Amino acid sequence: MEINHGKDYYDNLIKLNCGRACLAYLIESKKITKLYFPFFVCSSIKQVCEKYGVEYECYYIDENFKPKFCNELNGKREYLYVINYYGQLDRQFLMDLKNKYHNIIVDNVCAFFQEPIDGCDTIYSCRKYFGVADGAYLYTDKVIQQEYQVDVSYKRMQFLLGRFEKSAAEFYDGYTENNKLFAEEPIKSMSKLTLNILRGIDYELVKEKRCKNYKYLDNRLKCINELFLKNCVGPYAYPLLIKNGSKLRQQLHKYKIYIPMLWPEVLEYMPQNKLEYRFANDILPLPIDQRYDESDMKYICEVIEELRMVDV
Numbered sequence: 001m002e003i004n005h006g007k008d009y010y011d012n013l014i015k016l017n018c019g020r021a022c023l024a025y026l027i028e029s030k031k032i033t034k035l036y037f038p039f040f041v042c043s044s045i046k047q048v049c050e051k052y053g054v055e056y057e058c059y060y061i062d063e064n065f066k067p068k069f070c071n072e073l074n075g076k077r078e079y080l081y082v083i084n085y086y087g088q089l090d091r092q093f094l095m096d097l098k099n100k101y102h103n104i105i106v107d108n109v110c111a112f113f114q115e116p117i118d119g120c121d122t123i124y125s126c127r128k129y130f131g132v133a134d135g136a137y138l139y140t141d142k143v144i145q146q147e148y149q150v151d152v153s154y155k156r157m158q159f160l161l162g163r164f165e166k167s168a169a170e171f172y173d174g175y176t177e178n179n180k181l182f183a184e185e186p187i188k189s190m191s192k193l194t195l196n197i198l199r200g201i202d203y204e205l206v207k208e209k210r211c212k213n214y215k216y217l218d219n220r221l222k223c224i225n226e227l228f229l230k231n232c233v234g235p236y237a238y239p240l241l242i243k244n245g246s247k248l249r250q251q252l253h254k255y256k257i258y259i260p261m262l263w264p265e266v267l268e269y270m271p272q273n274k275l276e277y278r279f280a281n282d283i284l285p286l287p288i289d290q291r292y293d294e295s296d297m298k299y300i301c302e303v304i305e306e307l308r309m310v311d312v
Contacts, residue, residue, distance in 0.1 A: 004200035087232030113234030213288035237285035245282030
């Protein structure tokens with residue numbers, strides 16, 4: 001492979017192997033004893049807390065993805081974990097939370113291009129946005145003076161290489177298996193392979209294409225979207241919330257439009273009358289990433305509009 005001599009987007013941040021490792025790093029460096037995080041989340045945060053002996057409580061969110069959190073943090077070792085769903089929490093809102101609670105961790109896994117706020121611990125994931133199998137960035141003011149083992153990525157790359165030359169469906173199992181690998185991974189430094197790929201990306205082009213695709217979908221679909229969305233820089237996906245979204249997700253598969261269900265674990269422990277259940281079940285995170293152009297967005301919209309007409 002060629003050695004890329006560009007710069008990765010967050011060259012000055014701590015480079016680790018995955019988002020879980022970023023949280024584990026913060027737990028160790030800040031001696032966190034208790035974490036408050038949303039019910040609407042994947043199981044990884046809970047698993048990290050249990051692994052490191054951290055007490056935790058969950059809170060609800062509102063229809064704009066904002067925390068419905070009324071507790072007080074008790075001392076320097078309790079933290080509020082805030083997820084920036086689809087980049088819908090703007091800087092001012094996060095700054096206000098920081099000023100109110102002081103100890104907050106911002107999860108920007110779905111908001112890669114939203115810059116960190118001074119003094120506010122922030123986590124970013126690379127594999128949610130780019131063609132890499134791992135990698136994460138951590139912004140924090142508490143650095144552990146320790147050399148971590150460098151991660152090795154080449155064995156995880158098969159599903160990405162396969163999807164490049166063949167259909168995504170053929171390598172879906174590889175994708176899901178890769179996600180499971182991080183459950184037991186310790187804190188490691190970002191792999192050389194991942195870092196090299198990240199140094200070859202045109203980030204301005206990525207932001208431009210994502211924003212353009214997002215705006216196209218919003219112009220076509222906002223009339224049926226139950227979410228009131230804000231514009232954000234380089235969005236992760238276009239979240240479409242509609243009645244029977246779960247059913248539509250299955251129908252879209254027939255047209256080779258594959259829409260993931262984010263945080264499916266929520267359906268196992270949340271009552272059906274809760275907002276979190278509805279969000280997990282019926283939000284369709286439509287793809288708007290840099291692999292696609294306006295013709296792809298047009299196709300997605302036409303299929304959705306056709307399927308909804310049939311249901312009516």
